[in-house]
Amino acid sequence: MIDYYDWEGGREAMLRFGPDTGPVIVAALPLFEEANRTRTFVVTLLRALAERGIASALPDLPGQGESMIPTEAASLADMRGAFAAVPGEYTLAIRSGALLDDGERRGRWHFAPQQGSELLRELNRLRQTGGTDDFGGNRLGSTLLAELELAITESARIVRHETDAKAADFKVPGAPLWRRAEPDNDPALAQFLADDIATWVRACEG
Template identity: 80%
Template sequence: MIGHYDWAGGREAMLRFGTATDPVVVAALPLFEEANRTRTFVVTLLRALAERGIASALPDLPGQGESLVPTEAATIADMRAAFAAVPGDYTLAIRSGALLDAGDRKSRWHLAPQQGAELLRELNRLRQTSGSEDFGGNRLSDILLAELEAAATSHARTVRHETDVKAADLKVPGAPLWRRAEPDNDTALAELLADDIAAWVRACEG
């Protein structure tokens, strides 16, 4: 279902899945181009969660998706404030979406969380490769770039692919969708992660 939420800076759209009586997971897509590559997968994952009795919300944040805020006017602080304003019990964040994970949630679940400094290095490489002032086709403010340099993820249940050498609570098979040239999906991985998230939510609910 398409809905909306309000935050101090205005009103943004969001997708809702599941019923009003289920625990609610609020999802954060990665920033910039990785959001386009993973959005279909995240929607598949949230639909799988609804089948397991877990509701969810996928909000557009300022400067992303269908937001009326221009990308060059977006800041990490505003994205975090908007994310915190979305009603929900838990967080599900993918990659740099973990940097936006704010709000009074019971617990957090992150897939391959990316630190701000890591993302900033990737953006600078993109700009150098393209030879333009844009960062992978995005015009970003100096404020946002400075925020990224210091941005870090919060404590969460962490899941990574088996090919990722970093520590995790769970390692899963498959290839990272955010590394592919075009948007794609992985329904088998979505089902596997939905099982893990559903079990995690039920454990948190006691």
């Protein structure tokens, strides 16, 4: 269902899934091009959670998705403020979406979280490879770039692919969708992760 939420900078759209009662998970897509590559997968994951009786919301954030705010005018502080304004007890973030995971929540679940400095290095490589002033097709403001340099993620339950050498609370099979050339989906992985998230939420709820 399409819904809306308000934050101090205006109103943005969001998708809602699952029941009208019980805890709500607020999801954050990765920033920029990786959002396009993972959006279908995240929607599949949130629908799988709905099948398990867990509600969720997938908000557009300032400068992202269908937001009326241009990407180059958005700041990380605005994105975080908007994300924090979405009602929900828990968060689910993919890759650099973990950098947006701000606000008072009962628990955080991050899949392959990316620190701001890591994202900035990737963006600079894209700009150098493309030989242009943009970053893989995105025009980014100086404020956002400066914020990313220092941005770090909050403490969370960390899940990663088995091929990722970094530490994690849980590791899963499969290949990173954000590394593929085109948007793709992995329904089997979505079901697998939905089981982990549902178990985690119920443990947090006691």
